[in-house]
Amino acid sequence: MEIAELTALLTPEGLRLLDEVGEVSSSDEALRAVSQLRKAGHSPDLVSAVVSQAHLRVKAQAKFGEFASRMLFTRAGLEQATRLAIAGRHAARFRDAGLTRVADLGCGIGGDALGLAALGLRVDAVDMDEITAAVAAYNLAPFGDAVTVRHGSAESCDLKEVDAAWLDPARRTAGHSETSRTRPEDWSPSLDWVLDLATRLPVGVKLGPGLDRTLIPDDVETQWVSADGSTLELVLWSGALARKGVRRSALVMRGDSAHEMTSGADAEDEPARELGAFVHEPDGAVIRARLIGDVARSLDAGMLDEHIAYLTSDAAVTSPFVQSFRVREVLPIKTKALNSALRTQNIGTLEIKKRGVDVDPAAFRRTLTLRGDASATLILARIGNKRVAILADRVAAA
Known part of the structure; x- marks a missing residue:
């Protein structure tokens, strides 16, 4: 715009x-x-x-x-905005910690500020882009004097009157439509500036889920967040906003439900085991948080392969932290064998998943003959030195 x-x-x-x-x-x-x-x-x-x-x-x-x-x-502002349901959960952290006035540094179109203000917190919001700040002011106008929005930089803000801060550093080049990613030192504000602030004030920091883990301080809580199967963000929590004893967490939201797994450290993986009656695919937030081992133990499962994020078990249980599949049969990744099985089982609708194999699912699908009323999932994976195709059925989510 x-x-x-x-x-x-x-x-x-x-x-x-x-x-x-x-x-x-x-x-x-x-x-x-x-x-x-x-x-x-x-x-x-x-x-x-x-x-x-x-x-x-x-x-x-x-x-x-x-x-x-x-x-x-704005187009870019909408793309980068936090979903309102997630913003509400973030805002609850500030409220539950007894904090009442929050600086939203890099407020974008105001999505996170909406969550904060809706829970009764006072919000001082700022954004470097003049148009974006004006859009945020419009969106937050219903909250009256409880929210102020101004055009400016995070670094120029006077934080003496606030209890805490929420930051969403600009991690892309400036603009309202097409933008490109930048390095942490070039973010606005920079990651170093943000982490320094986190030592002086309780802060929540929204970052991309693929952030290099070596950049994360040891004394903050790291929370990876996914919604409906997509890993959306990593949030760093410091000071009063970090939960005691929690250093890793995975928040998994599916529809209107939310589930969280927490730990004091990365979880130790379970050993690899033979393919069982079920295959489980951990949620992306669980994988990013390195809590696969904890999920495996809750399912009495092991790794399908020590280098691949699939679990396998014989127990007929599932979890909100995984997608589960009941194994029908195991086949070689060969078109002739697969087409024979698909034809025999009347499969006309096929979901294809893959890990550890160099296969383009879209191109591979074109080699398959799909006719019939049944549906199934085809999991292409490497187990040790073998490349296998696991024909399976989805198990209803927990």
């Missing part, structure tokens, strides 16, 4: 027009809306802003639910 578009949008006419346009879900709907608005005599800047916002509101429903229809977005 350009400043001219935002200026045109933040007027009574612009906001009224946005509500009137309603949802814009596809490119065809966007073209029709643009044509109709231009014929009605509206300016190009206003038309562009309204149609873009109508489309972003549809996309934002996955993160913000019904609140999306009352918010404004």
Whole structure:
């Protein structure tokens, strides 16, 4: 979004027009809306802003639910925003620790600040980008004086009046649409600045889940977060926000439910064992947190291979921290043998998973003949020196 578009949008006419346009879900709907608005005599800047916002509101429903229809977005801001359900859980940390005033340093479009303010905390929010800060101010306006938003840098903030801070450092180049990743020393604020602040103030820091673990201090709690099978973020918690005795945690959210596994350190893996009646795929947050061993012990399972994050067991149990599959049969990764099995078992719908083998699932699927009413999962994996195809059925989640 350009400043001219935002200026045109933040007027009574612009906001009224946005509500009137309603949802814009596809490119065809966007073209029709643009044509109709231009014929009605509206300016190009206003038309562009309204149609873009109508489309972003549809996309934002996955993160913000019904609140999306009352918010404004930038494309990059929406992509980087925390899901509201996760933001609410983060905010509860501050509330439960007895903290009442939080600085949101790098507030983006205001997603995390929404969670904080909704729980009754006062929020001082700041963002380096002028347009993003203006969008956040609009989104947070319903909270009145409980939330302030300003355009500025995290490093320039006076933190004397706050109890704690939430940080989401800008880890990509500046912009509202296409951006690229930068190095920790080039983040805004830099990782070194953030970690120094964490020694002086209780902080929560949202980072990418693939952060180099050697950059993580020993005295903070590290929490990897996933939602509906996608690992979304790593959060560092310091001071009063870090739970006693917890250094590793995996928060797994599926739909409206949330499950967490915690530990004082990386868990020791279970030894590899023979393929059993079940294969279990640990959630990405569990893998990142290196808590696979704890999950294995809860399932009476072992590693399928010591170098691959699949578990196997004979016990008919599952867990919210894994996806479980009941083994039908084990086959070589050869098209002829697989097609024979698929034909015999009337399989027309096939989910393909793989670890430890150099196979492109999309290309491999094109070599298979899928006909029939049954469905199954094909797990392509390496066990020791062997490459195998495990035909299996999903087990209902716990």
